[in-house]
Amino acid sequence: RGKWSLETAVYLMAFKVLCPNKVTLLRGNHEVRLLQLNYSYKAELLRKYGEKHGTRFWELTNRLFDKMPVCALLDDAIYCAHGGIPKSAVTVDQINRLPREIRDPQAEAAIAWEILWSDPANRDDFNDTCAARSVDPETTNGFVFNLKRGTAFRFNQQAASSFLSANSLTHIVRAHE
Incomplete structure (x- = not known):
């Protein structure tokens, strides 16, 4: 949630990939599609990356969020x-x-x-x-x-x-x- 949502998410996911035993990512309430539609995440992606790529980034990150532990x-x-x-x-x-x-x-x-x-x-x-x-x-x-x-x-x-x-x-x- 903010001006750099995707970049922040990718940055944190990179830490998880680089240090899998030292980083644990937990799902929060904004890692839920309905909240992202009501707040800025999906709109930010569409604005920055266009309909095709923005939608694809939204779907891909949400597939990851869906699997994150709570x-x-x-x-x-x-x-x-x-x-x-x-x-x-x-x-x-x-x-x-x-x-x-x-x-x-x-x-x-x-x-x-x-x-x-x-x-x-x-x-x-x-x-x-x-x-x-x-x-x-x-x-x-x-x-x-x-x-x-x-x-x-x-x-x-x-x-x-x-x-x-x-x-x-x-x-x-x-x-x-």
Whole structure:
């Protein structure tokens, strides 16, 4: 997302090719076709490279994005994802059962979609979101609809701690904000 989207993607992919055991690329919420149509990626490619080549670059990069993992574990202790933890999966084993290729995460894999879009919330933000949705925070298991994004969930400390504990993990590292 930005003025040099393709160049940035190719640059990162080159690092992965040159250092396959030192670079891990994770899929984010903008590595999804629908978002690219609503934001600037496809339009940028068409503007820079024309209809034929721009469309081809868009298709090729998306074929790669479709195969990128949505999360990773570092040293079997640190959970890494673009967005956050999924409400639809308690364990990393459930996440590992996702298909290796997901073209449309929203339609094909709720767990993947939640990982791409979910955000943490501090106690006050979480309670405010629950109040806006007329939901009792005590009944949510630490997840509430993400009003900020309009999709997926906000998760609180309870949900994060439960996920970490269920998977014998120590930390969550994310990049969505």
